[in-house]
Amino acid sequence: MSLSKSAAAPAAARPTSKIASRRQRWGYVYVAPFAAVFTVFLVLPLGYALWMSLHNKGIATAGRSVFVGADNYVKAFTDPVFLEGLWRVLRFVLVMVPVQIVVALVAALLLDTLATRLSRATRLLIFVPYAIPAVIGALMWGFLYSPRFGPAQDVFGLLGLTAPNFLSSANIFGSLVNIVTWQWVGYYMIIIYAALRSIDPSVYEAAVLDGADGRQIALRIKVPMISSSMVMIVVFALIGTLQFFTEPQVLRSSAQGAIPSDYTPNMYAFATAFNYSQFNYASTLAFALGFLVFVGSYVFLFLTRKQSGLK
Amino acid sequence: MATSTLASKATTDRTARDTSGPVGQGRRIGSHVVLVILAVYFVVPLWWLAVASTKTNSGLFAGDALWFGSDFALWDNVTGLFTHQGGIYWTWFRNSFVYAVAGGVGATVLSVLAGYGLAKYRFRGRSVFFALLLGSVMVPMTALVIPTFVLLSGMGLLNTMWAVILPSLLSPVGVYLVRVYAQDAVPEEVLDAGRVDGAGELRLFFQVVLPLLRPAIVTVLLLTTVATWNNFFLPLAVLRDPNLLPVTVGIYNWQALSNAGAGGEQVWNLIVTGSFLSVVPLVAAFLSLQKYWQGGLSLGSVR
The missing domain is CATH 1.10.3720.10 (MetI-like)
Structure with a gap:
């Protein structure tokens, strides 16, 4: 290990003797098991997906893999089904991410100012859905939405209204937004809440002396101070939403006809692989989606580097 | 501490903003109402799941979805599993x-x-x-x-x-x-x-x-x-x-x-x-x- 290399690392200003530099090699021992898994189950699948996306295999090629260059990508980005799916998850991002963030932020800000037993219980109750598997969550809401099982008709009947069909093509978008919001707001709320708790309360005292009210303190002081947590949550929500799969897949059989098997890009890739055994094209779709998610979150982190503190 | 003194004030003008603390009485009630609504929203599906697991296959289709049915069939269902x-x-x-x-x-x-x-x-x-x-x-x-x-x-x-x-x-x-x-x-x-x-x-x-x-x-x-x-x-x-x-x-x-x-x-x-x-x-x-x-x-x- 060269001295210049170790000096480039942060906090490496300590004198480095020969024994000390040999000791640094223990790092390899600690990192090796993870590096092996990282290579086999991340680098290798990614590389293999890329390779498969550049080849075709089938009856037309006599069962051999034939290099086809960018053909599959040209096909994917002119495939109306894939493009429609992309556009759909983009709309989910535009609606679902802000809804989740706003609900989580409001809940966390309220919980931060109240220290009552009710607020402690509420904090726990909002978080519980995080512990529910997405499959079970979607299944449960599928029952609640169902005109046959659900309480919707009873509840709307009280108000003299007729319940809408939550599982119709027209309403399924909102119904899915609701499921994901229910599932994830608690997790985001806990992260925001913990960030709020870590703010030194003396920061507020000056603002109170200047006559600021709760809302001003919340919006002008608290929110800017937790911006790095907010950025992190948005990235999580963004990545999760773009790979939307479980909830629509589970709701598919309850919402007869409202959710096609290619509703989202991930569902399309899954169906292409496992219903039609087109693994080369499925890999192309998966790789293209993964690439777009990666670029999307990278661009977002770049644009918000000031708020997140990542430079 | 500040909250308990505020709560002990019997009457407070709802529109008046208490500048001595970040939270006024009216706002406190409002906040709690919002919290209760949130809690209900997050708990009702789970409540439904717990109640529904005590119902028979046909009982699921009958009666009030958010309350227990006439039969308590949880043990039968567990046996069924x-x-x-x-x-x-x-x-x-x-x-x-x-x-x-x-x-x-x-x-x-x-x-x-x-x-x-x-x-x-x-x-x-x-x-x-x-x-x-x-x-x-x-x-x-x-x-x-x-x-x-x-x-x-x-x-x-x-x-x-x-x-x-x-x-x-x-x-x-x-x-x-x-x-x-x-x-x-x-x-x-x-x-x-x-x-x-x-x-x-x-x-x-x-x-x-x-x-x-x-x-x-x-x-x-x-x-x-x-x-x-x-x-x-x-x-x-x-x-x-x-x-x-x-x-x-x-x-x-x-x-x-x-x-x-x-x-x-x-x-x-x-x-x-x-x-x-x-x-x-x-x-x-x-x-x-x-x-x-x-x-x-x-x-x-x-x-």
């Missing part, structure tokens, strides 16, 4: 448990080792590896499922428990959390003092480092166990044998069959009771381990 298809539900339950424990513990061990190694040793290639790790946090895991399927098939591991456990060992976020936490939680001076006393690197790790990392370890264990318990896409793709499925995929299959099939295949009461029982372990774990995760889950937000 033991007899339907030879009690396969409990096989799924056990599988989920095996996957969650093996995946969770395994991923945590790898994350702790790697996170500590990256934080405290300056070996060649460290910065490159850390940059790769940060980048991989942004790779959507579902993009890996299809190529992983093909790879596992090449290794002959398809349709085995390993097909679910091995990919679950990968937790870049876990490594990142431990690495960030270890940076400050394990002071160089403590390590150096141990070395001066003649302790080897491994002994330092087990006797000094591990206790210092406990909050990060609990957090990563919780995150990875939940992730494996909740996993759906991966087992759906790599498992065919019904006896290897986790409870999530098993119940999904029952639901799809019940929606598509007629009479005898419709086991709504078993689906509902099976769903209810499957959420009990994690909810119980979260409620009883509150003090650990409440601080821990925010680790990622602290730089």
Whole structure:
């Protein structure tokens, strides 16, 4: 290990003797098991997906893999089904991410100012859905939405209204937004809440002396101070939403006809692989989606580097 | 303290803003109303699930959906789970448990080792590896499922428990959390003092480092166990044998069959009771381990 290399690392200003530099090699021992898994189950699948996306295999090629260059990508980005799916998850991002963030932020800000037993219980109750598997969550809401099982008709009947069909093509978008919001707001709320708790309360005292009210303190002081947590949550929500799969897949059989098997890009890739055994094209779709998610979150982190503190 | 004095004021003008504290009386009531609405929204589905698991297959369609029916059939339903298809539900339950424990513990061990190694040793290639790790946090895991399927098939591991456990060992976020936490939680001076006393690197790790990392370890264990318990896409793709499925995929299959099939295949009461029982372990774990995760889950937000 060269001295210049170790000096480039942060906090490496300590004198480095020969024994000390040999000791640094223990790092390899600690990192090796993870590096092996990282290579086999991340680098290798990614590389293999890329390779498969550049080849075709089938009856037309006599069962051999034939290099086809960018053909599959040209096909994917002119495939109306894939493009429609992309556009759909983009709309989910535009609606679902802000809804989740706003609900989580409001809940966390309220919980931060109240220290009552009710607020402690509420904090726990909002978080519980995080512990529910997405499959079970979607299944449960599928029952609640169902005109046959659900309480919707009873509840709307009280108000003299007729319940809408939550599982119709027209309403399924909102119904899915609701499921994901229910599932994830608690997790985001806990992260925001913990960030709020870590703010030194003396920061507020000056603002109170200047006559600021709760809302001003919340919006002008608290929110800017937790911006790095907010950025992190948005990235999580963004990545999760773009790979939307479980909830629509589970709701598919309850919402007869409202959710096609290619509703989202991930569902399309899954169906292409496992219903039609087109693994080369499925890999192309998966790789293209993964690439777009990666670029999307990278661009977002770049644009918000000031708020997140990542430079 | 400030809140209790405010609460003791019997009458307060709702529109007046109390400038002596950040929260006025009217606002306090308003805040609590919002909280109650939120609590109801988040709890009602679970309440429905608990109530519905006490109903018979036909009882689910009759009467008030949010209140108990005329028959209390919870025990019948649990018995039904033991007899339907030879009690396969409990096989799924056990599988989920095996996957969650093996995946969770395994991923945590790898994350702790790697996170500590990256934080405290300056070996060649460290910065490159850390940059790769940060980048991989942004790779959507579902993009890996299809190529992983093909790879596992090449290794002959398809349709085995390993097909679910091995990919679950990968937790870049876990490594990142431990690495960030270890940076400050394990002071160089403590390590150096141990070395001066003649302790080897491994002994330092087990006797000094591990206790210092406990909050990060609990957090990563919780995150990875939940992730494996909740996993759906991966087992759906790599498992065919019904006896290897986790409870999530098993119940999904029952639901799809019940929606598509007629009479005898419709086991709504078993689906509902099976769903209810499957959420009990994690909810119980979260409620009883509150003090650990409440601080821990925010680790990622602290730089």
